[in-house]
Amino acid sequence: xxxxxxxxxxxxxxxxxxxxxxxxxxxxxxxxxxxxxxxxxxxxxxxxxxxxxxxxxxxxxxxxxxxxxxxxxxxxxxxxxxxxxxxxxxxxxxx
Amino acid sequence: xxxxxxxxxxxxxxxxxxxxxxxxxxxxxxxxxxxxxxxxxxxxxxxxxxxxxxxxxxxxxxxxxxxxxxxxxxxxxxxxxxxxxxxxxxxxxxxxxxxxxxxxxxxxxxxxxxxxxxxxxxxxxxxxxxxxxxxxxxxxx
Numbered sequence: 001x002x003x004x005x006x007x008x009x010x011x012x013x014x015x016x017x018x019x020x021x022x023x024x025x026x027x028x029x030x031x032x033x034x035x036x037x038x039x040x041x042x043x044x045x046x047x048x049x050x051x052x053x054x055x056x057x058x059x060x061x062x063x064x065x066x067x068x069x070x071x072x073x074x075x076x077x078x079x080x081x082x083x084x085x086x087x088x089x090x091x092x093x094x095x
Numbered sequence: 096x097x098x099x100x101x102x103x104x105x106x107x108x109x110x111x112x113x114x115x116x117x118x119x120x121x122x123x124x125x126x127x128x129x130x131x132x133x134x135x136x137x138x139x140x141x142x143x144x145x146x147x148x149x150x151x152x153x154x155x156x157x158x159x160x161x162x163x164x165x166x167x168x169x170x171x172x173x174x175x176x177x178x179x180x181x182x183x184x185x186x187x188x189x190x191x192x193x194x195x196x197x198x199x200x201x202x203x204x205x206x207x208x209x210x211x212x213x214x215x216x217x218x219x220x221x222x223x224x225x226x227x228x229x230x231x232x233x234x235x236x
Contacts, residue, residue, distance in 0.1 A: 046148020
């Protein structure tokens with residue numbers, strides 16, 4: 001076995017194998033970085049999902065953009081342009 | 096409708112699609128979420144929607160404001176999730192509230208926040224929507 005062959009077999013092949021493992025580990029985690037992890041900052045832009053045709057999605061999104069841009073009134077209790085729809089209910093939770 | 100309006104409607108739609116793709120969900124999760132929303136809407140004849148993003152303080156006020164902007168707030172259910180603030184709000188309109196009592200909404204909220212605490216946004220939303228839709232049942236004839 002010549003020196004070149006020895007280097008090829010004992011250095012290049014192990015290095016290629018190590019590189020492949022690195023790529024598999026960090027390549028896939030980079031692709032999955034959008035995943036939410038509690039406690040880590042969550043960067044994606046706000047989105048509003050509704051069922052139905054794309055028209056209503058676009059409409060809802062426009063509303064969402066407008067709403068996220070809106071600022072609460074100085075007293076902090078009411079929102080400008082808030083329409084009270086009467087007896088609304090629901091629930092809150094945090095994690 | 097003028098050509099300008101057409102273009103702006105198209106660009107808004109394209110921007111919405113772009114944002115949805117850069118959102119927190121993979122294509123498969125988006126499809127599951129879409130299925131869950133469509134199923135919930137068609138089985139209950141209520142209008143379900145999901146907002147994922149930061150909410151301004153007061154959180155409840157912001158979520159109520161979003162809800163009031165929907166097409167038919169009375170028959171709408173909004174699930175607003177803010178992963179950064181770790182808060183979840185479910186808002187039900189007046190007629191929706193008669194079919195989904197606050198106590199059931201709280202139960203769905205708890206099961207959703209349990210999933211979110213484990214980092215599963217899409218799974219929590221899908222199961223929460225199913226739970227809310229099951230509670231609402233079919234509309235009275």
